[in-house]
Amino acid sequence: MPVLDGYEGTRQIRHQEQELTIGQIQTHTKIIALIASAFIEQxxxxxxxxxDGFLSKPFLYQEILRILSQYLQVEYIYEPNPVSKVANSFSKASDFIFEPAASAIMPIE
Structure with a gap:
């Protein structure tokens, strides 16, 4: 962050929450740190x-979903990927007919 780091940002958020609690409004912002190191000190x-929690880099997509579920009490509903259904519907490579328009939706990578 250009002005302050994540630790100081977290301190300021917690300080503001304490001030609001004094005025009878109770808040608790869930803060999950994403740290670049797995060192115990960090x-x-x-x-x-x-x-509230942290993830260390490198992390997997599933780890983000797990920690969001844990701290935000959300539940994910998974549906089959329609693209994989199409890919699995071809029994062999020769069954696929290339259409130039199909490549337009593909990422360059």
Whole structure:
């Protein structure tokens, strides 16, 4: 972050929450830190500034979903990917007919 780091940002959010609690409004923003290192010291610092949880890089997509589910009490409903249904419907490579319009939706990578 250009002005302050995530630790200081978390401290400021928690400080503002304490001020609001004094005025009878109770809030608790869920803060999940995304840290670039798996070192124990960074994990400890993350928890000391009162982050609710953390993920270390590199992380998997499923880990983000798991931690969001854990802290936000959300549940994901998975549906089959329609693209994989189409891909699996061909019994062999020769069954596929290439259409130039199909490549227009493909990412360059």
């Amino acid at each position: 994990r400890r610092t993350t928890l000391e500034v009162d982050c």
